[in-house]
Amino acid sequence: MGPLGGVRVVELAGIGPGPMAAMVLADLGATVIRIERPDPPELGIKRPLEYNLLLRNRKVVALDLKRAEDRTAALALIGKADALIEGFRPGVTERLGLGPSDCLAANPRLVYGRMTGWGQTGPLAQSAGHDLNYIALTGALHHTGRAGQPPCWPLNLLGDYAGGGLYLALGILAGIVEARRSGQGQVVDAAILDGTAHLMTGVHGLLGASILAPERGLSPMDSGAPFYECYVCADGKWISVAPLETRFFHELLRKLGIDPADFPPQSDAARWPEGKARLASVFATRSREEWCALLEGTDACFAPVLTVAEAQEHPQMKARQVYAEICGITQPMPAPRFSRTPPGRPKAPSTPVSLESVLAEWGVASVLQSAGTPSRAAGASKP
Numbered sequence: 001m002g003p004l005g006g007v008r009v010v011e012l013a014g015i016g017p018g019p020m021a022a023m024v025l026a027d028l029g030a031t032v033i034r035i036e037r038p039d040p041p042e043l044g045i046k047r048p049l050e051y052n053l054l055l056r057n058r059k060v061v062a063l064d065l066k067r068a069e070d071r072t073a074a075l076a077l078i079g080k081a082d083a084l085i086e087g088f089r090p091g092v093t094e095r096l097g098l099g100p101s102d103c104l105a106a107n108p109r110l111v112y113g114r115m116t117g118w119g120q121t122g123p124l125a126q127s128a129g130h131d132l133n134y135i136a137l138t139g140a141l142h143h144t145g146r147a148g149q150p151p152c153w154p155l156n157l158l159g160d161y162a163g164g165g166l167y168l169a170l171g172i173l174a175g176i177v178e179a180r181r182s183g184q185g186q187v188v189d190a191a192i193l194d195g196t197a198h199l200m201t202g203v204h205g206l207l208g209a210s211i212l213a214p215e216r217g218l219s220p221m222d223s224g225a226p227f228y229e230c231y232v233c234a235d236g237k238w239i240s241v242a243p244l245e246t247r248f249f250h251e252l253l254r255k256l257g258i259d260p261a262d263f264p265p266q267s268d269a270a271r272w273p274e275g276k277a278r279l280a281s282v283f284a285t286r287s288r289e290e291w292c293a294l295l296e297g298t299d300a301c302f303a304p305v306l307t308v309a310e311a312q313e314h315p316q317m318k319a320r321q322v323y324a325e326i327c328g329i330t331q332p333m334p335a336p337r338f339s340r341t342p343p344g345r346p347k348a349p350s351t352p353v354s355l356e357s358v359l360a361e362w363g364v365a366s367v368l369q370s371a372g373t374p375s376r377a378a379g380a381s382k383p
Contacts, residue, residue: 001029001340001341001342001343001344002027002030002334002338002341002343002344002373003028003029003338003341003343004025004028004029004030004190005029005030005142005341006029006031007025007029007030007031007082007083007176008032008033008072008080008081008082008083008362009022009025009026009030009031009032009033009081009082009083009084010032010033010035010077010078010083010084010085010374011032011033011034011035011058011085011145011171012035012065012085012086012087012088012093012098013034013035013036013037013084014086014087014088014115016085016087016160016161016164017087017115017161017164017165017166017168017192018085018087018132018155018159018165018168019054019055019165019166019228020054020160020161020165020166020169021052021085021115021164021165021166021168021169022085022115022174023052023054023055023056023057023274024165024169025083025169025172025351026056026057026058026129027056027057027241027343027346028334028343029343031058032057032058032059032062033058033059033060033077033108033358033362034055034058034059034060034061035060035061035062035063035074035077036060036061036062036063036067036254036352037062037063037064037217038062038063038064039348042185046129048327049349049351050224050327050348050349051109051329052327052349053329053331053349055333055349055350056326056331056346056347056349057346057347058350059350059353059358060350060351060352060353060356061352061353061356062352062355064097065098067089069098071097071098073355073359073367074097075102075106076100076254076359076362076364076367077104077358077359077364078098078107078110078364079101079106079107079219079364080177080362080363081107081110082109082110082111082171082365083110083111083113083175084103084110084111084112084113085113085115085116085168086098086112086113087114087115087116087174089116089125089126090116090121090126091126092119092291094310099213100112100187102290104128104185104193108181108183108184108185109179109183109184109185110185111172111175111176111179111185111186111188112185112186112187112188113168113171113175113188113190114173114187114188114189114190115157115164115165115168115192116133116189116190116191116192117129117130117133117134117164117191117192117193117194117195118191118192119189119191119193120189120191123192125335127383130151130156130159130160131156131158131159131160131164131192132153132156132159134159134163134164134192134196135153135158135159135163135196136151137193138163138193138197138200138201138204138277138284139200140158140159140196140199140203141153141247142213142216143216143222144216144222145216145217145222145223146216146217146223147215147217147218147223147278148217149217151216154198154301156247158196158199159192159196160192160197161198162192162196163192163194163195163196163198163199164190164191164195164196166195166345166383167190167194167198168197171188171190172188174188175188181253202322206219218269220244221244223273223331224269224363225266225269225272225275225276226264226278226279227240227241227242227243227244227249227252227266228241228243228271230243230305231279231283231284232280232283232284233278233283233284233286233287233288233290233291234284234286234287235287235288235289236285237255237288237304237305237307238268238288238294238304238305239283239288239291239292239302239303239304240303240304240305241279241295241300241301241302242300242301242302243300243301244301245360247249247264247299248299248300248301249266250300251298251300252295252300252301252302254293254343255294256279256282256301258278258282263275263278264278274363277331288304291304293306293383303323309338312330315323321333324345324346326345326346326347326348327348329348333345333346344375
């Protein structure tokens with residue numbers, strides 16, 4: 001099920017953005033095989049397999065890619081794939097004998113997706129890093145936070161998942177479309193650095209037009225303005241308002257019992273602190289629930305600041321069926337939506353299945369005998 005039904009992807013096990021890209025493709029119907037090490041390294045953040053939701057919706061096989069027989073099995077799968085995902089440092093797959101030249105020789109139509117933080121080239125290419133470092137170097141982190149306070153980051157959503165995983169998935173899909181036209185594969189060099197910088201395209205325009213200040217917390221959408229802000233309520237909970245357009249801002253003021261003519265002009269940045277203080281005093285007089293009753297569903301551009309657990313119970317989320325419980329764990333359903341080829345319900349993360357069964361499904365079962373690869377029992381190791 002899903003619009004990517006029939007697309008085959010091999011994923012060389014990694015963490016963060018690579019699995020995110022693989023999950024997105026699998027959620028939309030692609031058949032993804034994840035190749036794990038027989039003894040995967042321990043991560044700093046440990047959790048039971050069933051909670052590693054980025055690994056949902058695909059089968060897993062355990063292969064030691066340093067062994068010739070296992071590389072042969074991996075190349076057999078890659079030979080039948082539309083795309084490959086790898087997230088090692090530059091040069092690692094080349095040393096394993098699974099670099100672009102090796103894989104494209106086995107499958108000239110292959111889209112070879114490479115996921116790194118800094119990119120395949122440049123002075124930092126071989127350096128370790130994580131989401132926070134990459135968004136710091138693009139300027140995105142500098143503009144996230146309040147005036148006079150340290151930078152603040154949105155979990156690892158901006159770099160790893162948006163600038164990294166989603167750009168890799170997009171690049172792979174673009175590569176597959178082109179390969180089906182030309183008959184030729186290619187390498188997709190997806191770097192979190194590049195993707196995050198690309199997400200900042202609009203910000204560069206705002207900076208160039210002097211709409212966004214060089215320092216954080218002084219501009220319309222980075223906590224500088226009263227009309228794009230979060231406010232605390234009488235019960236200690238928070239709400240958000242974002243009426244950027246004048247007519248929506250005036251709607252908010254009228255709902256609050258404030259005459260727009262008696263409020264600091266929306267465009268007068270010098271009076272933003274005054275306007276913010278006034279709105280803060282008003283919102284502090286009622287509970288979040290009371291403000292929801294008054295403002296939610298209006299053109300005041302309002303929403304309560306919910307916890308993840310609260311979001312799962314919100315009527316809009318329930319109406320859209322944004323979440324589902326899968327094997328006892330509530331999690332987001334695939335996005336976006338498709339009218340004719342809707343994706344199926346995700347399946348829980350899997351322990352390794354037998355290599356023989358996967359090779360048979362992909363039509364390369366003879367590889368086992370020709371390469372002398374020993375039998376691999378299902379569940380022999382866990383990711």
